[in-house]
Amino acid sequence: MSSSTSVGDLVSQPYKYGFVTDIETDKIDKGLSEDVVRLISSKKGEPQFLLDFRLRAYQQWLRMEEPDWAALGHPAIDYQEMIYYAAPRQQEKKASLDEVDPKLLETFDKLGIPLSEQKRLSNVAVDAVFDSVSIATTYREKLAEHGVIFCSISEAVKDHPELIERYLGTVVPSNDNFFAALNSAVFSDGSFVFIPKGVECPMELSTYFRINSGDTGQFERTLIVAEEGASVSYLEGCTAPMFDTNQLHAAVVELVALDDASIKYSTVQNWYAGDENGVGGIYNFVTKRGHCRGDRSHISWTQVETGSAITWKYPSCVLQGAHSVGEFYSVALTNNRQQADTGTKMIHVGPHTRSTIVSKGISAGHSSNSYRGLVQIGPKARGARNYSQCDSMLIGDQAAANTYPYIRSQQPEASVEHEASTCRISADQLFYLQSRGIGFEEAVSMMVSGFCRDVFNQLPMEFAAEADKLLALKLEGSVG
Amino acid sequence: MVAAMSNSAAVAASTWVTTFLERLPAPAGELEAVQWRGREALSRQPLPSRRQEDWRFTDLAPLTALAPVLAPSSAQVGWPEPAADVFRLWLDAPDDLLNGQSLPAGLSILSSDEVQQALGHTLAACNCEQHWPVELNQASATRVLALRVSGAVVPTLELVSQAAEDGVMRPVRVLLLLEEKASLKVLQIQLGSGCSLSSLVMEAHLGRESTLRHGLLALGEGQACFLGHLAVEQEPRSQLESVWASHGWALSRFEPRVVQVDGEATTSLKALQLADGQQLVDTHSRVEFRGPEGQLDQLHKAIADDRGRSVFNGAVRVPRAAQRTNASQLSRNLLLSNQARIDTKPELEIVADDVRCAHGATVSRLQTDELFYLQSRGLSASVAAGLLKRGFCEEVLRALPAAAAAWRPLQRMLGED
Secondary structure: OOOHHHHHHHOOOOOOOOOOOOOOEEEOOOOOOHHHHHHHHHHOOOOHHHHHHHHHHHHHHHHOOOOOOOOOOOOOOOOOOOEOOEEEOOOOOOOOHHHOOHHHHHHHHHOOOOOOHHHOOOOEEEEEEEOOEEEEEOOHHHHHHOOOEEEEHHHHHHHOHHHHHHHOOOOOOOOOOHHHHHHHHHOOOOEEEEEOOOOEOOOEEEEEEEOOOOOEOEOOEEEEEEOOOOEEEEEEEEEOOOOOOEEEEOOEEEEEEOOOOEEEEEEEEOOOOOOOOOOOEEEEEEEEEEEEOOOOOEEEEEEEEOOOOEEEEOOEEEEOOOOOEEEEEEEEEEOOOOEEEEOOEEEEOOOOOEEEEEEEEEEOOOOEEEEEEEEEEOOOOOOOEEEEEEEEEEOOOOOEEEEEEEEEEOOOOOEEEEEEEEEEOOHHHHHHHHHOOOOHHHHHHHHHHHHOHHHHOOOOHHHHHHHHHHHHHHOOOOOO | OHHHHHHHHHHHHHHHHHHHHHHOOOOOOOOHHHHHHHHHHHHHOOOOOOOOHHHOOOOOHHHHOOOOEEOOOOOOOOOOOOOOOEEEEEOOOOOOOOOOOOOOOOEEEOOHHHHHHHOOHHHHHOOOOOOHHHHHHHHHOOOOEEEEEOOEOOOEEEEEEEEOOOOEEEEEEEEEEEOOOOEEEEEEEEEEOOOOEEEEEEEEEEOOOOEEEEEEEEEEOOOOEEEEEEEEEEOOOOEEEEEEEEEOOOEEEEEEEEEEOOOOOEEEEEEEEEEOOOOEEEEEEEEEEOOOOOEEEEEEEEEEOOOOEEEEEEEEEEOOOOOOOEEEEEEEEEEOOOOOEEEEEEEEEEOOOOOEEEEEEEEEOOOHHHHHHHHHOOOOHHHHHHHHHHHHHHHHHOOOOHHHHHHOHHHHHOOOO
């Protein structure tokens, strides 16, 4: 195609978050042992139940084998060559943001996440996590007025241990899988959200994760609990500097929705993806699961995956309450040598549960993009319904798009539908748009955003436009 | 505890293979070398376990409950008279396969040199010559029906194998070489009852512009098990139309593998499988396009009733060389009972950008509005349900070669006989 150079160039836009902040950190020496687990726990001043939880997970992890079924072909990870705890050196969490190290505030400013009072995004409360530790949480007082708890998980352990003990590890048990066990043993920080009965969270909640140290693994843990009739919308963003080595990010996210509760969890993932030859980048091996425990509860996952050398995650919903609803909307874009193996699991347990899956994969360069999903209808899920749609767009003839939808049904009064298609940006579509005076790059990004529209419509307003822009940038120079 | 149990299961599985091998007569005849190879492979390779992705949903317990031995056959139970345009071969015939008949024009038996050269070639091309069910067949099959097809063969070639005696194993091996522009209709009938095991390995090489219409009707009863494997290589502009229907086996697993060696070929696969009682019926298909402009149209239908389990795994591979491939796959499943189970998993792997690939899957019971319509016309609920089931099955069954009608597939599949 004549336009090959331009479309090819369109995808290779430099990663603008690749800087490193020079800040003194407090690290535990690399390597993992029971002592390290104890040390992390004692540094954080945790109660006994949490230390026991960590040690149990560590023992389970020792007995587990790293999974290899996704055939990702990454070099073996040396778990003894990694640092499991790194915190920017500063005193206890500050009462006011003015006392936070200005370098940290500057870092987040540079990432487009202003934390200082005058520049804050209105109506979005942000919890900023730098390496392993939560730096600041904005709008806490305003949220507290409504009874909403939004803080780092370490603070929650201190201030609300009963809630943590009650809910932590109930959705993703510590022996769920290899990476979840590792996370349970060494998790450092993350966010905790608790929406009490009947409260509609007055603003968007957001956590921003930043990996800074070169040899640190990031193991954060997020727990969101929505009590009866509560609702919340939560957004997670992430970036990391550019290093030639691969870093491991093994997070666990647990969502619990009780009767009539609703949780909307959106992710815009933009970890460093490595260079065009696949050197460096983040291994994003994350376990995310929501549990619709109550009747008529609702959990919705929306994700825009653009970064990471390897993404391996399946945000899932266990639909236990009657009439509960699970949703999964995903856009995964891979370029260069990136690999994404992502999808969802919808486990229908209760009667009349419903789920919708919309997955859009875009693969460019030499990347590989797989949708792998499971829809399971249990014997008691009378009247359950699922609709899945997964579409792939291929850009260039070197990229791979794979689809592996599993369907298991044990309930005749349930209906499951799955459809999938593959397409590309065709020359005549481009020609048409260009003949109308639309520039080449704009035409490509128009078509990509049209392809992804079903998913972007699900994102909170502020982020939908951003996600659109992000895709256009990521694709710069790749169509041809 | 769990570890101990799976350990004892592993021991039982390896004992089953050892006992099976011990009962086989010493390798002899035209397939002696192949038998040696298969036996050695089986003794090295344990029974597939459900830890392997390929066997995840397939429980081999019904197979390991059998103690099959090779034994000569004399039974032809319940066979219809062949119609005038059908040339029937009894694949378990005690002595000569042809039994004095002469082959129809266009068909000829391959010489033993040719067999040596060609046997296993297509299996290797489809990358399945070391697959467990194939090795099981190679270890035991004592002869092969190896045919060359030149020009258009008029009569339908009907290949029948029946395992009616308790404790027998019937391995069937077929090799078809279709020359350029040749065409052939084949109907395979696999019948099994009692505690028997039927094993089928068929290879077909389709030369340029040749056409193969293949039908397989696999009807079992009781504890009988069926393991079938079909490997097809297609050269450009060849056409394959394969239709299979399976019902009644305690365990049935059919594995069609198709490779379009240089693309530009047309493949149509249609299947119907029924599971009731405690039956497990499984299809693992794989279609690979190694060149541009290939076509695939695949329809897989399944009904699971009672405590039956139906499994479908349909892989489609479209590598970079396969530009302008047009592939579609549809898996439609009816789940009719609370204790039945459906597992379906399409698998699409695409590396070429200028392709059209679509797949879909549905699992549901009979549509209530369709039932309502029929009832509003005065049919009882059960008649209406029967009619809809029939319609569901017929879409596939009517694509079988016409000669299949004599075997009354619809009545036998729906148990109306």
